[in-house]
Amino acid sequence: MNPPDRAEEFVFLLARHERLLGAYVMTMVPHPQDADDILQEAKVVMWRSFAKFETGTNFGAWARKVAFHQVLAYRKRKHRDRLDFSEDFLRTVADEAEQSADHLEQRERLLHDCVAKLPDDHRDALQLRYQEGLSLEDMASRLGRTVGALYRLLSRVRHVLHECVSKNLNRPENEPA
Amino acid sequence: MNPPDSSAELRELCDRLLDGDFTTADRARLEALVLSDAALRRLYVEIMHEHAALRQSSSRLGELPLSEILSTLPDGGIVGQPLRLPGPAERPPHSDSLKHNVIRGSFGRNWLRLAAAIAVGFAVWWFAPSPQPQPLATLVETNGARWENSALPTAPGSPLRAGRLRLAEGVARLTFQSGAEVSLEGPAELELTGPNACFLHTGALTAHVPDRAKGFVVGTTHARLIDHGTDFGISTDPAGRSQVQVLQGEVELQHDRSGEKLRLLTKESAAITPERFKPSDKGEAEPDRYAFARTAAAQRPPTLTLTTAGGTGEAAYVVSPNSPIHYSDTLLLVKNAPTKNFLRRAYLRFDLGPLRDRRVADATLTLNFEATGFGYASLTGEHTFAIYALTDDTQDAWSAENLTWESAPAFAPDAGAVDPTRAVKLGTFTTPRGVVSGAYSISGEALADFLNRDANRQATLIVVRETLEAKNTGAVHGFAGNRHPTLAPPTLRLTLADR
Numbered sequence: 001m002n003p004p005d006r007a008e009e010f011v012f013l014l015a016r017h018e019r020l021l022g023a024y025v026m027t028m029v030p031h032p033q034d035a036d037d038i039l040q041e042a043k044v045v046m047w048r049s050f051a052k053f054e055t056g057t058n059f060g061a062w063a064r065k066v067a068f069h070q071v072l073a074y075r076k077r078k079h080r081d082r083l084d085f086s087e088d089f090l091r092t093v094a095d096e097a098e099q100s101a102d103h104l105e106q107r108e109r110l111l112h113d114c115v116a117k118l119p120d121d122h123r124d125a126l127q128l129r130y131q132e133g134l135s136l137e138d139m140a141s142r143l144g145r146t147v148g149a150l151y152r153l154l155s156r157v158r159h160v161l162h163e164c165v166s167k168n169l170n171r172p173e174n175e176p177a
Numbered sequence: 178m179n180p181p182d183s184s185a186e187l188r189e190l191c192d193r194l195l196d197g198d199f200t201t202a203d204r205a206r207l208e209a210l211v212l213s214d215a216a217l218r219r220l221y222v223e224i225m226h227e228h229a230a231l232r233q234s235s236s237r238l239g240e241l242p243l244s245e246i247l248s249t250l251p252d253g254g255i256v257g258q259p260l261r262l263p264g265p266a267e268r269p270p271h272s273d274s275l276k277h278n279v280i281r282g283s284f285g286r287n288w289l290r291l292a293a294a295i296a297v298g299f300a301v302w303w304f305a306p307s308p309q310p311q312p313l314a315t316l317v318e319t320n321g322a323r324w325e326n327s328a329l330p331t332a333p334g335s336p337l338r339a340g341r342l343r344l345a346e347g348v349a350r351l352t353f354q355s356g357a358e359v360s361l362e363g364p365a366e367l368e369l370t371g372p373n374a375c376f377l378h379t380g381a382l383t384a385h386v387p388d389r390a391k392g393f394v395v396g397t398t399h400a401r402l403i404d405h406g407t408d409f410g411i412s413t414d415p416a417g418r419s420q421v422q423v424l425q426g427e428v429e430l431q432h433d434r435s436g437e438k439l440r441l442l443t444k445e446s447a448a449i450t451p452e453r454f455k456p457s458d459k460g461e462a463e464p465d466r467y468a469f470a471r472t473a474a475a476q477r478p479p480t481l482t483l484t485t486a487g488g489t490g491e492a493a494y495v496v497s498p499n500s501p502i503h504y505s506d507t508l509l510l511v512k513n514a515p516t517k518n519f520l521r522r523a524y525l526r527f528d529l530g531p532l533r534d535r536r537v538a539d540a541t542l543t544l545n546f547e548a549t550g551f552g553y554a555s556l557t558g559e560h561t562f563a564i565y566a567l568t569d570d571t572q573d574a575w576s577a578e579n580l581t582w583e584s585a586p587a588f589a590p591d592a593g594a595v596d597p598t599r600a601v602k603l604g605t606f607t608t609p610r611g612v613v614s615g616a617y618s619i620s621g622e623a624l625a626d627f628l629n630r631d632a633n634r635q636a637t638l639i640v641v642r643e644t645l646e647a648k649n650t651g652a653v654h655g656f657a658g659n660r661h662p663t664l665a666p667p668t669l670r671l672t673l674a675d676r
Contacts, residue, residue, distance in 0.1 A: 023229035027222050030194055032232065089208045096218045097226075107223060108230050115231075129196075130231045136196055142339065142370065144396060155192040161227060 114164035312336030322347035355390035381412035422446035488528030493577035508655030520592035523640040539672040541620035544656040551653035567637035569599040
């Protein structure tokens with residue numbers, strides 16, 4: 001293989017890690033718009049400072065470090081919201097996510113199958129909530145159900161998915177080869 | 178080890194964080210749980226990670242993971258062209274800074290092109306086996322149809338996905354995926370909710386439901402109609418009252434509130450009120466979709482219509498200082514912007530003399546908007562207007578000639594508000610995106626109460642635009658004043674209480 005071009009290498013590495021990186025940011029900043037902004041900023045910073053990244057070292061860990069700094073910077077820049085998590089919490093969660101990075105990646109692969117196994121109405125609810133990005137109120141008027149019922153439904157679906165992933169994770173065929 | 182119920186508690190906190198009302202107390206509790214226990218810490222990260230993963234499967238372009246794009250490239254399955262990252266030939270030979278720019282430029286272009294190419298196919302792989310959400314129905318033909326703002330396409334032949342059709346007049350015929358055929362009569366608002374289901378917000382439709390589409394559902398405000406293979410007609414008035422008539426076959430009605438069920442056979446009909454069904458004994462009578470309105474009209478108490486052109490009435494608008502251009506003789510202009518000049522609000526005075534001692538039971542104020550030609554309607558989003566009533570009767574004696582921005586009654590520097598010690602808000606209405614004409618109304622108890630209480634029988638109303646436009650290029654709104662050649666002046670329609 002030829003020595004890879006720097007941009008090609010960046011695209012390739014980002015490709016492998018971007019999804020997990022987005023989730024990493026969301027564990028600390030659940031507000032979707034803020035999380036998106038932070039992720040975008042982090043990607044720009046990563047590309048700008050990519051010269052400092054040593055090929056062959058752990059890109060995921062490097063990217064998470066950049067993203068974590070962007071979370072802190074964003075938080076400092078923005079008006080402090082009383083619902084924002086404390087810095088103590090952010091550091092703890094970031095450490096946990098760092099340690100579980102491989103584990104989370106594995107869970108995400110299994111999540112796909114678990115979504116496919118959901119009953120239709122559960123999958124429809126996920127589709128409206130996540131793909132179309134509807135609020136619970138809009139979902140309620142679209143589906144002719146109450147906000148409370150949908151809240152409980154989404155809560156149950158999340159629980160079912162989490163259990164499904166955990167169960168499959170422990171099945172022998174999912175052991176790392 | 179954490180007790181089992183603290184993981185349940187953590188789940189509930191996460192549910193509230195993601196879908197509900199997450200409070201500061203919740204935040205404190207969530208932090209305490211996560212900081213205190215390694216297993217809960219792990220659970221929190223897993224839950225949030227799953228939430229994020231579901232969300233990232235959405236179709237927004239900016240979120241398209243590059244991995245998805247690149248992983249499809251080697252066998253060229255989805256993207257027709259191979260990935261073109263800058264090869265050595267494209268690099269300028271000896272300039273590092275230039276090289277840097279070129280690479281970044283190409284990188285951006287490639288990324289966008291690939292992302293765009295794959296967006297459609299990738300959008301839904303998580304949730305649905307099919308690559309595109311299926312249309313629910315097809316718009317087959319229209320006759321004399323005029324459409325209002327609608328998110329759905331309105332050209333005959335268009336596939337219709339979930340959403341609302343707003344038909345101002347005429348007839349539109351659609352066929353659902355299931356085969357159910359519906360003719361919608363304007364004015365009507367129909368929401369497509371499924372391949373064999375819809376919700377009639379207002380207006381009337383007739384349906385022909387072939388055997389294969391049995392089970393076709395029409396929702397209305399108070400009841401659901403479930404078809405068992407029929408031709409039927411159904412109408413809903415703006416108050417949510419409906420009429421159903423079976424032309425041929427059988428339908429079932431289920432009342433939302435009472436839970437009552439009713440089967441209707443050929444030539445039977447029923448009315449749906451908020452409380453219950455009323456089977457009609459008219460049998461084969463002509464369908465009378467306006468029966469409610471007519472009954473209401475027959476029993477309606479006397480009404481009175483007042484305009485700002487009557488008696489000592491007056492209509493005017495004021496402009497903030499240093500706004501040298503854009504006046505109208507026929508329209509009352511209203512605008513709210515972040516600048517200090519070019520702000521406008523309108524003042525209306527109704528002479529309540531003709532009411533004498535009668536009490537107002539219900540009142541509606543109607544304003545007839547028309548394009549002013551100032552600013553671009555296409556740059557104009559939804560706008561909310563508020564109507565205030567002047568409670569300080571000492572300020573009622575204004576005249577159109579002498580009114581100025583700062584001397585006008587209940588002056589407040591903010592163009593979207595008034596002095597709250599001298600006026601009360603009666604209501605608001607909202608004009609849709611890009612729309613600067615049409616009749617808009619407010620009605621309700623607040624307006625009726627104000628008219629009943631106004632001691633000097635001179636009622637001043639103030640119209641402001643609450644929506645602040647971002648730049649100064651959006652439309653200036655205007656509605657007919659007393660001197661408009663064709664449109665009615667601001668009008669109060671009053672229903673009088675029994676003596």
